[in-house]
Amino acid sequence: MKPNIAIIGAGLAGLTLARELNEHADITLFEKARGLGGRMSTRRRGEHRWDHGAQFFTARSHTFKALLKPYIESSVVVEWQPNITTLSPEQPPYKRPWFEPHYVATPGMNSLLKTMSTGLNITLQTRVEKLRQEAGKWQLFDDKSEPLGEFDWVISSAPLPQTEVLLPFKPADWAGFGMQPCYALMLKVEDGELPVWDAARVNDSPLGWIAFNHRLPGRNRNFGTVVAHSTSSWAETHLEDDQDSVREQLTAEFCMLTGVKATSVLEAHLHRWRYALATEVEGEPVGYVLDAKRKLAACGDWCLGGQVESAFTSAHQLAARLRADACNA
Structure with a gap:
């Protein structure tokens, strides 16, 4: 039995x-x-979609590559080749190369799990x-x-x-x-108001990552959506703060880093991931x-x-x- x-x-x-x-x-x-989905889930609001957890993944082991192969062949998983940059409040941005394939599921990160x-x-x-x-x-x-x-x-x-x-x-x-927290800021911004790059690593800021979600493969490019993740250290310090205040601080930081005017941010939503990132295993x-x-x-x-x-x-x-x-x- x-x-x-x-x-x-x-x-x-x-x-x-x-x-x-x-x-x-x-x-x-x-x-x-x-x-x-878990942290591969997709948030929906009307016609807008935000992959507010994991935004991409790599495949380094033979077993994981074998799992992904049929999904790549059916276009449930596709390679993402973004124009990626590095931002800092005190330094000019510079292009950041990636040296291995990065993948996303389409039309949302949770699509892979739905198929599985x-x-x-x-x-x-x-x-x-x-x-x-x-x-x-x-x-x-x-x-x-x-x-x-x-x-x-x-x-x-x-x-x-x-x-x-x-x-x-x-x-x-x-x-x-161990696990660490992270905030996910989800913004609605018209695409024409956004910079030309698709995603950014951020240094010396409460934010650690910014991506223009609607520019990922398979997304609806008619609706501008931004996902910005805080650093784990900033999230840990502000985990129990008033959530409206957290949203406002991170939105202001996004605007400062990108040059997007505050009036161009049409909607702003916040998700608190209490258990987002694993600590390094010794x-x-x-x-x-x-x-x-x-x-x-x-x-x-x-x-x-x-x-x-x-x-x-x-x-x-x-x-x-x-x-x-x-x-x-």
């Missing part, structure tokens, strides 16, 4: 894990949000709040204490702080892992956290440094370990 596995989180790590274990187990994914989710059993808008073990089975409950089912295994692909609270591991099991990184005896595990980009590919690699390594353990059981 196949084991029942609950996977918490339907971002890239959760979906990768589900796809790689789907033939070996009965999988149920639980996602607290209304849609798929085909055929999987996913329950959306469901927050797993607690779990307890009875007679060798894990009982899951939502935030209203309603039961969500009985499972042999529970695996979390949620951000580290949420996973730490939910799974009863020892504190030492989380040693070496020593030889481990791709997952596992308690095989109690049938608990966790994976995610935070295990391997925080990139999009890190989320895939973490889940891929955990799936291989679980398949190997099942074969040797």
Whole structure:
């Protein structure tokens, strides 16, 4: 009989894990949000779209390249070749080259995950709040204490702080892992008011990254959309500040850096990513956290440094370990 596995989180790590274990187990994914994506999600407001989390990704390992190949062939994933610059309040901008392919999903970053989710059993808008073990089975409950089912295994692909609270591991099991916050500023600006470059790394500023989202491949260029990410250090300092004040400060910084007039900013929205960036893992990184005896595990980009590919690699390594353990059981 196949084991029942609950996977918490339907971002890239959760979906990768589900796809790689789907033939070996009965999988149920639980996602607290209304849609798929995690930090590869896309925010919508009318005709405007903002990829307010990850804006691109690289592919360095053979396994991740193999995953992407059919999606590249079908144009769900395409290479992004932007005119990218470097900005600083005190220095003139200069062109910034990229030395490896960078990719985006089309028409939004969450499009890759939507395609990957085909055929999987996913329950959306469901927050797993607690779990307890009875007679060798894990009982899951939502935030209203309603039961969500009985499972042999529970695996979390949620951000580290949420996973730490939910799974009863020892504190030492989380040693070496950490996450940092980030603000995402989403602006509506007519394209003609924007500079000619497409994206910018920013130095010596509360902002660390600016991209003109509508100029990414496959987007609607008729509607000017900007995504600007704060640095993690600035976000950490101002995490609990009044959010209107944060939005206004970051919008003013954007205008100062780009030369865009404040009157040209037609809309400004803010998203606070409490758990956006993984801290650097010291020593030889481990791709997952596992308690095989109690049938608990966790994976995610935070295990391997925080990139999009890190989320895939973490889940891929955990799936291989679980398949190997099942074969040797």
